[in-house]
Structures are given as structure tokens and as C-alpha cells.
Amino acid sequence: MNTVLIIDDSDINLTLIKALVLKLGECSPVLFDNPLEALDWCRENVPDLVIVDYMMPDMDGLKFISAFRALHGRNEIPVLMVTANDQKDVRYDALLGGANDFLTKPIDRVEFSARARNMLSLRQGQKFLADRADHLAEMVEIRTQEIRDRERELIFRISRAAEFRDPETGAHIQRMAHYSQVIAAGYGLDAQAQKLILEAAPMHDVGKIGIPDYILLKPGKLTPEEFEVMKGHARLGYELLKDSASEIIQAGAQVAISHHEKYDGTGYPHGLKGHQIPAFGRIVAVADVFDALTSERPYKKAWPLDEACKFLEDGRGKHFDPLCVEAFLAGWEEILDIRQRFRDEDVPMI
Amino acid sequence: MNLPAFTLDRAAILERVGDDEEIFAMMVDMYLQDVDSNCALLTDALAANNMSALQREAHTVKGLLATFSDEAGTAAAFALEQALRAGQAVDAATAVAGLVARLREVAVVLKQA
Structure with a gap:
């Protein structure tokens, strides 16, 4: 159903x-x-076609069109202006001011029907394109999310591939x-950085893929030379990830x-x-x-939790950023919950 | 202002409204309901010497008479409207009297239609 707004001071x-x-x-006409x-009605309602007389007290048709077009989302709605044949100057002004077409007084049904139908067809086309644009935007959002999910899954699986070769678990x-x-x-x-580190942290040891078996x-202690080779996994991981266009993989390179x-x-x-060391x-x-x-x-064997915490506390300002240790200990309840959720025997996806 | 007598061209009007007798009857009813008011608006604007209001009423009457295919009446209303718009000297009293008479003449004819 098309809503047709009609404005004329003559009953x-x-x-x-x-x-x-x-x-x-x-x-459905609205008079x-x-x-x-x-104009007040138009602030709350969106007509499909406006038919407006030119000469009216208080506000003429040109001023009405101008005010109507200034309302948000009303720029494309077709407007037919009713004028007399002799008002050529008014017609020019109306065209420049946003009218789409004219109806000549006295109104003739054939002319009226043809012009009104044209305007309504234009409106239907606009609605179709708008609906299609909305639909496409929705589809793009869904597909983009699917790609992001796949990207996260691939990162997880690549990270696991590296870990498979050493005793670490998923x-x-x-x-x-x-x-x-x-x-x-x-x-x-x-929140965005928190999500990013969640997705990037799994790549920290991906460079181990390049370390010889x-x-x-x-099984035993590494010689100093072997340890030097082992240390190379940080740089290898970085080299593997650094040139990606993906924000997650770039963050993974930094973590690595x-x-x-x-x-x-x-x-x-x-x-x-x-703070020369990146926060991640x-x-x-x-x-x-x-x-x-x-x-x-x-x-x-696994260390008891209190000993591991003491290790972190002792390492404040030496091995670790004191603020990071503080943030870790402050989130202790969540840490325990994570330990419960992700046990070595079962490995859910992120 | 001597205008030729108004004759109702019912066929022409009907053709414009798509041969819809109902719309035609409705337009006649509305004209008859509003004619006193239209005449009063013309004479009031003249009495108040309000030329912009008179120009607007002449425009309205022009449209009204055109609706009933009154070419002579439409032309008279148009002449007054144009003269007022151009700020020309015009015998407004005679023009208004002529238009009021024309509106009433058309009303009489429409009543018999």
C-alpha cells in the first residue's frame, strides 16, 4: 500500500x-x-508520494518542498507539484527546488494517473534498491563473520600444528x-585489544615448527648451542607471520x-x-x-598453584612487568575458572 | 466586466475526471458549499485593501472556475491575479464584483445540473 500525501488549501x-x-x-491518501x-506529519511519517499545490497561504509549495527535502530520509521521495499552465517561472523554481514532476490545473485524470503512476514506480524502485542494499549489507556481515571464524580456526589449528611437535597440549x-x-x-x-590478544596469543610458539626435532x-638439557637454536623460534614465528594483512596475525607476529x-x-x-617490550x-x-x-x-610434575604464583611475584620487575603480574593475580577467580574449562584431556575450540 | 454566459460543458468535465459521475457530483456539491465563502474571501480582501490576499483569492477562483471548464471566468480571474502580481494599477473593485457575480452564476447553473 502506497501512502500518498496530498496538500492543497482548496477543499x-x-x-x-x-x-x-x-x-x-x-x-492510501493522507490529506x-x-x-x-x-510538514509536522512528515516528521513522523514517510509518504511514498507527495502531491502539493503551489499557491497556499502560510507556506507555498516551493517552501514546502524545500522544508520537506531537508527532513532526514525524505530526499528521494517523489513530489508532484500542482501548478497552473501559466506559471512557467514557478515550474523552473520547483524543479530546481526538488519537485520531480508537475500536475496542471484543472487536474485531468489521464494526466494525473500517468504522472502519479510514474512517480510511484520510481518510489517502488527506490524501495527495492534500499531493501536489496540492506539485504546485501546483511549478507556481507554474515560472510565476513564466517571468514573471521575461519581465520580464527586456522590460526588455532596452525598453532596446534606447531605444538604437536613438542609436549605442549592444545x-x-x-x-x-x-x-x-x-x-x-x-x-x-x-575490549577490542582484549579480544585481539585472545586470538593472537595462541601463535606465540608457532616458530617451533622450524626447530629441528x-x-x-x-629429553635432556639443551647444550648452550642447542639453546641458541631453540631461541630462534621467536624470530622464526615472527618471520612466518609478520607480513600478513590480517590484524590478528600481525598481533601474533608481535607476540611471537x-x-x-x-x-x-x-x-x-x-x-x-x-616498555620497550610490546604490551602483548x-x-x-x-x-x-x-x-x-x-x-x-x-x-x-605440575607446580602447585601457590608456588607458581610466588614465582610470578618473585619475577616482578625482573622477568615480568609488575603491572601484568598484578593484573593476573587480581583476576585469580577467572584464572581458576579457565583452568577448569580447558583441561589437558579435552580441547574445545576458542 | 462583461463575460459570456456560463454554459456547463458536462462532457468535457467528465472526460477530465475519467467519466466518473460520482467525482463530478462531489465536485459540484463542494463548489456549492464553498461558493459563499469564496465570494466573501474576495470581498473581504478588497475591503481590507489587502492586495496579496486578493491576488491569492483570485488564484483560487481561477482554479475553481477552471475545474468547471469556465474559460472566460478563468481568464478574468487570471487577469486580476496577474495585474496584482505585477503591481499594475487595476480597478480591483470592478474585477472583484465581476468575479463574485461569475461565481454565483456558475453556482446557479451547477444547481440545475
Whole structure:
């Protein structure tokens, strides 16, 4: 049903136009003999077609069109202006002012029907395009979300591929990623950064994929030379991830290269100090070490939680950013909950 | 203002409204209901010497008479409207009297239609 707004100070014209509008079919006329009242109505309602007389007291048709067009979302709605044949100057002004077409007085049904139908067709086309644009935007949003989900899944699986080659488990990735998120929140990073670190942290050890098995899987202590090779996983991970267009993978590159830096400058690969180390690296360092200490491995028992916490506290200002340790301990209840949710025996997706 | 007598061209009017007798009857009824008011608005504007109001009423009467295919009446109303718009000297009293008479003449004819 099309809503047709008719504005004319002459009752006889209002009645005539209304009758002709009803004959178009599928139309619901709304009548006003006062343009100011019509304009008020337009603030709350959106007509499909406006038919407005030119000469009216208080506000003429040109001023009405101008005010109507200034309302939000009313710029494209078709407007027919009713004028006398002799008012050529008015017609020019109306065209420049936003009228789409004219009706000549006295109104003729054939002319009226043709012009009104044209305008309503135009409106239907506008509505169709608007609906289609909305639909397309919705589809793009759905597809984009699907791509993001796939990106996260791929990151998780790549991270797991690296971990498969050493004794770490998929649950370790999940726990340290969620711990990182808790620390990021306590540290004061915004929600977007918290989400980003959750998604990027799993890539911290992806460079291990390039470490030879005889070093990565060596049961005993590494020689100094072997440890030097092992340390290369930070740089390898960075090289693997750094050129991605993905914000998550770029963050993963930063985490990979900086999560073994230490707050006092004794870490690797660059020996960065304090806030020279990216925030994500300082956060992931706490999360990764805590989970490594509190997890059982073939070569070691899990540390008790209080001892692991003491290790973190003792490492404040040396290994760890004190604020990150503080944020970790402040989120202790959440940390315990994450330990419960992600156990080594079952590995849910992020 | 001597205008030729108004004759109702019912066929022409009906053709314009799509041969719809109902719309035609409705227009006649409305004209007859409003004619006193239209005449009063013309004479009031003249009495108040309000030329912009008189110009607007002449425009309204022009449209009204055109609706009933009164070419001579329409032309008279148009002449007054144009003269007032152009700020020309015009015998407004004679013009208004002529238009009022024309509106009433058309009303009489429409009553018999």
C-alpha cells in the first residue's frame, strides 16, 4: 500500500485528488489543507508520494518542498507539484527546488494517473534498491563473520600444528590465550585489544615448527648451542607471520617475537627492557610461564598453584612487568575458572 | 466586466475526471458549499485593501472556475491575479464584483445540473 500525501488549501482540489488517488489502487491518501501541519506529519511519517499545490497561504509549495527535502530520509521521495499552465517561472523554481514532476490545473485524470503512476514506480524502485542494499549489507556481515571464524580456526589449528611437535597440549594454547585476555583486561586494555590478544596469543610458539626435532624433542638439557637454536623460534614465528594483512596475525607476529623478552632486559631475541617490550609480549610472558609451570609434562610434575604464583611475584620487575603480574593475580577467580574449562584431556575450540 | 454566459460543458468535465459521475457530483456539491465563502474571501480582501490576499483569492477562483471548464471566468480571474502580481494599477473593485457575480452564476447553473 502506497501512502500518498496530498496538500492543497482548496477543499475541492483535495477531494478531487483524493478520489483520483483512490482510483490508482493500492494507495492510501493522507490529506492536509495546511502545509505546516503536513510538514509536522512528515516528521513522523514517510509518504511514498507527495502531491502539493503551489499557491497556499502560510507556506507555498516551493517552501514546502524545500522544508520537506531537508527532513532526514525524505530526499528521494517523489513530489508532484500542482501548478497552473501559466506559471512557467514557478515550474523552473520547483524543479530546481526538488519537485520531480508537475500536475496542471484543472487536474485531468489521464494526466494525473500517468504522472502519479510514474512517480510511484520510481518510489517502488527506490524501495527495492534500499531493501536489496540492506539485504546485501546483511549478507556481507554474515560472510565476513564466517571468514573471521575461519581465520580464527586456522590460526588455532596452525598453532596446534606447531605444538604437536613438542609436549605442549592444545589445552595449553587455550588456557594461556584466556589468561592473556584476563591480564589484558586487568591491565586496562580496551575490549577490542582484549579480544585481539585472545586470538593472537595462541601463535606465540608457532616458530617451533622450524626447530629441528633433535633439539625440540630432546629429553635432556639443551647444550648452550642447542639453546641458541631453540631461541630462534621467536624470530622464526615472527618471520612466518609478520607480513600478513590480517590484524590478528600481525598481533601474533608481535607476540611471537616478544613473549620471551624479560622486563629487566635479559630475555631474547632482542634483550628489550620494560616498555620497550610490546604490551602483548609482556602479557603473554606471564600467561605462558604460569601455564607451563602449572601443567604436568612427561619430564616434570605440575607446580602447585601457590608456588607458581610466588614465582610470578618473585619475577616482578625482573622477568615480568609488575603491572601484568598484578593484573593476573587480581583476576585469580577467572584464572581458576579457565583452568577448569580447558583441561589437558579435552580441547574445545576458542 | 462583461463575460459570456456560463454554459456547463458536462462532457468535457467528465472526460477530465475519467467519466466518473460520482467525482463530478462531489465536485459540484463542494463548489456549492464553498461558493459563499469564496465570494466573501474576495470581498473581504478588497475591503481590507489587502492586495496579496486578493491576488491569492483570485488564484483560487481561477482554479475553481477552471475545474468547471469556465474559460472566460478563468481568464478574468487570471487577469486580476496577474495585474496584482505585477503591481499594475487595476480597478480591483470592478474585477472583484465581476468575479463574485461569475461565481454565483456558475453556482446557479451547477444547481440545475
